[in-house]
Structure formats: C-alpha cells, structure tokens
Amino acid sequence: MGDVEKDGGVLVLRRIHVNYKLRVPDPDEVRDTVARVLEMHADKCPVARSFKGAIEITTDVEFQ
DSSP states (O other), X not given: OEEXXXXXXXXXXXXXXXXXXXXXXXXXXXXXXXXXXXXXXXXXXXXXXXXXXXXXXXXEEEXX
C-alpha cells in the first residue's frame, strides 16, 4: 500500500506500507524472530535502500 500526494501539481509517492501475511503453525514460536527481521528490513531491502530519505517505508506482520 502507498500514499500518493500532489507536489506542485505532480503526483508523488510519499509513503509505502508493507504488510506481510505469514502462515505459520505457531505464531508465538516465531514472533521474536519475525520482529528482528522486520527491524532490519529497510537496511537489507534493495527497494527500501533506493528510496531511503525520499519515501517513508513502514512494515508490519499479520499471522494467519
């Protein structure tokens, strides 16, 4: 999901929100690991690094 705004009459992408949906047998077993992975997501993701400073990127996870 992303947020688009007008800047000087031109549409620009301002924010990207990544929502991971994970199917795991026991979410409580992996919750800490997933939290650590999400913390370093922006530093390891090529797209996030390309946009760093220009577009806000947030993440969250939903266990199914």
